Amino acid sequence: MIAQRKVISIQGKPARDPAIIDSSVKIVECIRTAMVGRNGGVALNDNLVAVANTRDREAFAELFGHFAPRIKAFMLKRGCDSAAAEEIAQMTLVTVWRKATLFKPQKASAATWVFTIARNLHIDTIRKSKRPAPDPTDPFFVPMPEKPADMSIAEQQDANKVQAAISTLPSEQQDVLRLSFYEEKSHGEIAKQLGVPLGTVKSRMRLAFGKIRNVIGDIE
Amino acid sequence: MTIQHHINDPLLVSYASGGLSEGWSLLVATHAALCPTCRDRVSAAEAIGGALIEALEPVPLSHCAYADVIGRLDTNITVETDVAEKPVVLAESPLPEPLRSYALVSQDEVLPWRRLGLGAFHIPILMQDTTMSARLLRIPAGRPVPEHGHGGLELTLVLSGAFMDGEDRFGPGDVQEANEDLIHTPHAVAGEDCICLAITDAPLRFSSRIVRMMQPLLNI
Numbered sequence: 001m002i003a004q005r006k007v008i009s010i011q012g013k014p015a016r017d018p019a020i021i022d023s024s025v026k027i028v029e030c031i032r033t034a035m036v037g038r039n040g041g042v043a044l045n046d047n048l049v050a051v052a053n054t055r056d057r058e059a060f061a062e063l064f065g066h067f068a069p070r071i072k073a074f075m076l077k078r079g080c081d082s083a084a085a086e087e088i089a090q091m092t093l094v095t096v097w098r099k100a101t102l103f104k105p106q107k108a109s110a111a112t113w114v115f116t117i118a119r120n121l122h123i124d125t126i127r128k129s130k131r132p133a134p135d136p137t138d139p140f141f142v143p144m145p146e147k148p149a150d151m152s153i154a155e156q157q158d159a160n161k162v163q164a165a166i167s168t169l170p171s172e173q174q175d176v177l178r179l180s181f182y183e184e185k186s187h188g189e190i191a192k193q194l195g196v197p198l199g200t201v202k203s204r205m206r207l208a209f210g211k212i213r214n215v216i217g218d219i220e
Numbered sequence: 221m222t223i224q225h226h227i228n229d230p231l232l233v234s235y236a237s238g239g240l241s242e243g244w245s246l247l248v249a250t251h252a253a254l255c256p257t258c259r260d261r262v263s264a265a266e267a268i269g270g271a272l273i274e275a276l277e278p279v280p281l282s283h284c285a286y287a288d289v290i291g292r293l294d295t296n297i298t299v300e301t302d303v304a305e306k307p308v309v310l311a312e313s314p315l316p317e318p319l320r321s322y323a324l325v326s327q328d329e330v331l332p333w334r335r336l337g338l339g340a341f342h343i344p345i346l347m348q349d350t351t352m353s354a355r356l357l358r359i360p361a362g363r364p365v366p367e368h369g370h371g372g373l374e375l376t377l378v379l380s381g382a383f384m385d386g387e388d389r390f391g392p393g394d395v396q397e398a399n400e401d402l403i404h405t406p407h408a409v410a411g412e413d414c415i416c417l418a419i420t421d422a423p424l425r426f427s428s429r430i431v432r433m434m435q436p437l438l439n440i
């Protein structure tokens with residue numbers, strides 16, 4: 001393990017020996033498998049914090065190995081061709097590096113945070129449209145009231161837990177979530193594709209979200 | 221401010237997935253800036269995105285992808301923080317971001333109010349997405365909003381003042397949803413002009429013949 005990690009840190013320098021790159025990608029893959037199998041969500045969160053605090057290249061390599069191939073798969077589902085999907089995956093990881101200090105482990109899991117980065121990059125660069133968002137530095141922004149220290153949201157929103165909750169939903173509810181999150185379809189498009197009324201799509205969405213929120217923790 | 225009327229679940233999930241168009245997103249985001257509860261709900265919905273990304277079968281990247289990303293990191297060493305300078309505070313402006321940026325002619329000047337008839341004023345808001353219309357409305361205190369039905373869905377977010385619609389009161393931060401079946405005559409509560417953001421995916425149909433005749437001229 002120690003020897004392998006050394007190889008990865010060589011990647012930190014611009015040196016580009018293809019042999020080293022190839023082997024390091026394999027090693028990253030091994031580390032990924034080893035770490036994600038057991039309690040992967042927490043390891044990923046820790047890696048992100050390490051990148052934020054110490055610009056840790058080894059931690060970044062692990063994040064890359066885990067997330068880049070998933071973001072590529074995600075973008076293929078959103079209709080990107082292979083080159084565009086790869087580009088968004090790369091840009092997402094570059095953004096993870098640059099904005100790691102904005103990751104708040106008590107607010108979201110690493111997977112959720114990375115999802116939002118990929119989502120926004122896709123809207124900006126591929127769809128070339130806008131998704132307005134609140135600005136926490138704006139004087140009119142109403143901050144969160146202080147809450148008593150509770151189980152961290154990241155713990156509650158652990159991707160495995162949410163995934164398990166999704167898998168218990170009736171399949172027609174899972175379908176609307178997948179069409180919405182993977183394929184970025186509007187409610188109208190989902191209704192058309194499934195051949196059901198718009199109101200049905202909305203009620204499935206409402207039921208699905210309600211159940212998942214129960215798992216994540218009662219928010220309201 | 222105590223918000224009573226929030227963003228509905230399907231709309232909120234759609235905003236989190238990235239599938240919501242610019243106009244609806246503008247309203248959801250402006251409400252979220254004022255409503256910590258809905259920001260929490262958006263985070264919960266984004267956790268679905270995180271979980272669904274985790275569930276994807278990874279698609280391998282090209283063999284040089286890791287080295288490419290590492291190369292891009294070295295040129296981008298700026299550490300981003302979320303503490304930005306925001307010196308612009310508009311006097312008496314109830315406009316939070318992201319709405320304010322849409323309603324500005326310059327750094328510190330809001331677009332001019334235009335006469336709408338029956339004592340009301342509006343400011344049409346330009347968006348990249350031209351399939352929807354967005355505008356700020358100013359209804360004089362105690363006066364009715366011209367009676368209208370809807371060709372589609374209309375969302376209204378109160379920014380200051382309040383209006384009554386039947387038994388329901390809508391104050392700052394509250395969102396009203398009106399669908400095509402609803403013909404209603406909301407009126408501003410006495411004491412303060414009511415300023416709100418109205419978004420619609422179809423032109424409004426005013427019941428008053430005079431307003432209806434003027435509608436093409438007013439561009440509402």
Ligand SMILES: [Zn+2]
Binds near residue numbers: 226227257258
């Ligand atoms: Zn709300």
